[in-house]
Amino acid sequence: MxxxxxxxxxxxxxxxxxxxxxxxxxxxxxxxxxxxxGGNCHTERDKQSGVMVHRYGPHIFHTTDTEIWEYVSQFTTMKPYRHSVRTTVQSSVYSLPINLQTINQFFGKTFNSDEARAFLADQCEDFQAPQNFEQAALASIGRPLYEAFFRGYTIKQWGCDPTEIPAQVFARLPVRFNYDDRYFDHRLVGIPADGYTALIQNIxxxxxxxxxxxxxxxxxxxxxxxxxxxxxxxxxxxxxxxxxLGYRTLSFEMARKAGDWQGCAVMNYGDISAPYTRVTEHKHLAPWEDHNETVISIETSKACGPTDTPYYPxxxxxxxxxxxxxxxxxxxxxxxxxxxxxxxxxxxxxxxxxxxxxxxxxxxxxxxxxxxxxxxxxxxxx
Missing domain, CATH: 3.40.50.720 (NAD(P)-binding Rossmann-like Domain)
Structure with a gap:
């Protein structure tokens, strides 16, 4: 029927x-x-530079579900993509997610995997059943890494103290004891060749x-x-x-620059003193393209008011x-x-x-x- x-x-x-x-x-x-x-996945080409811009923040398609990868591939060409994120904290640049390089650089060590695990275990605080984001972080990576990489960023991103956020949110953040700096370790990671809006138009x-x-x-x-x-x-x-209900909304300050601005697609800013959360350089989200100019967007999070567009709960x-x-x-x-x-x-x-x-x-x-x-x-x- x-x-x-x-x-x-x-x-x-x-x-x-x-x-x-x-x-x-x-x-x-x-x-x-x-x-x-396309909703918040909307992409469009910047008319001056030709760069494909992720208008509402970077979106990387990653999955272990082969059927879903094949489903979207009916409607677009999915270009393989390796997402690598950097973060600026305490006047230094580190690799995210936290991995062996991050740990050694931050603590000034040359640990191997087992040594790093043992070192962080001594840093961790004893929460058998973490009830919030902060407790989950302290139980997993200890206070020094939490304070440097997550506390300030989380307050800016979510607009509240990390003790008010569910522990499951921290569980989404990987911690690795090798030098793998891929943000997503899923087998299938990519971005539509013609952008997400074209993909959804085809759907x-x-x-x-x-x-x-x-x-x-x-x-x-x-x-x-x-x-x-x-x-x-x-x-x-x-x-x-x-x-x-509580939602967060985002604002973006867009700018065109010459050449290569920051050398990566996404640079987080973890210090609470930096008013924004991250800067996206969009041409790095399409490394198969070549552009002389570049487009950046400076992203700031705030509470979603009645007239704002909600991004995430x-x-x-x-x-x-x-x-x-x-x-x-x-x-x-x-x-x-x-x-x-x-x-x-x-x-x-x-x-x-x-x-x-x-x-x-x-x-x-x-x-x-x-x-x-x-x-x-x-x-x-x-």
Whole structure:
């Protein structure tokens, strides 16, 4: 039974949901408040330099899921890419993630792997079950590395003390005891040759998909459709009845420079005294291209206000009860499925968003065929 479906949000999650629904014979309208598809993955060429700019910060596609890599490769040429990050702290430049080079340089040592492990073990503090970001860091790498590389950066990025952030956030940050300075050690790492926006435009190129940009949708707009997939913020769907959940937004100061500005794609600034979190030099995100000029963006994080664009959820420990209230409402809401980073209030990588989108459409189509209830979430926020 073919249905008329509304998808709100034309980022990765919304685009893949729309495509999979269309492939299954449904008529899909997808809307986005912005003038372009791609959400925060939006890329565009700088007209003067020709550099492909990641307009809302650098996005690197990395996964261990071969099927997801093959899925996106249907719609673009994925160029292999090795992401290497540097950080400026205490007037020195170090390699991230923390690895054997970082440890030896910071402490002025020449440790081998086992010696470095033993040394850091002596630095670590005893938290058997870390309850927050700071405790997780202190239990893993000790206070000197935490204070230098993570405390100031985390305060700037999240706008709160690290003791307010869940321990799981630190668990996403690798620590290596070899000289591997790849930020992602997944087997499949790349960037679309023509940028993410072109990739998502190709995903949405289907006769049963009606794309409507510069279009804002609310919960009231779904009544004309059999079902809605909502990838906007979960609290906005319910008109903030339980208050606004915490999100961070970003601002970017763009500038053109001559030649090579910083010698790497991303330079973090860990010191609390530096007002920005990182600087991206975009041409290094496409090393297969050659440009005489370069484009940099200086990135600053702040709390997301009512008129700002949300980038990622804070998921503070203090927000758990508030989030549960919204999740309970979402599970009871008819004819709507919440998906994506904003719709499920989770920090999700691109490959995870795509996998969840494919799986939720499969579950929805099965439910339609069998007459069973449709799923409410692509990924349960709790």
């Amino acid at each position: 073919n249905q008329s479906i509304l998808v709100v949000g034309a980022g990765f999650s919304g685009a893949v949901i729309a495509r999979e629904l269309a492939n299954n014979g449904h008529q899909v309208t997808i809307c986005d408040a912005r003038s372009n598809v 949405l190129d289907h006769p049963q998909i009606d794309l409507q940009l510069n279009t804002t949708c609310t919960a009231q707009d779904i009544s004309d459709y059999d079902h809605c997939f909502w990838t906007g913020t979960i609290d906005s769907y319910f008109n903030f009845i339980h208050g606004r 804070t998921r503070k420990l203090s927000e758990r009860d508030q989030l549960k209230s919204y999740v309970d409402m979402a599970k009871a809401a008819p004819n709507v499925t919440f998906a994506g980073r904003l719709g499920t209030y989770r920090y999700l990588n691109m490959d995870t968003c795509i996998r969840a989108a494919i799986d939720i459409v499969a579950a929805y189509c099965s439910a339609v065929t069998s007459g069973s209830p449709s799923p409410n979430f692509a990924t349960d926020p709790l």
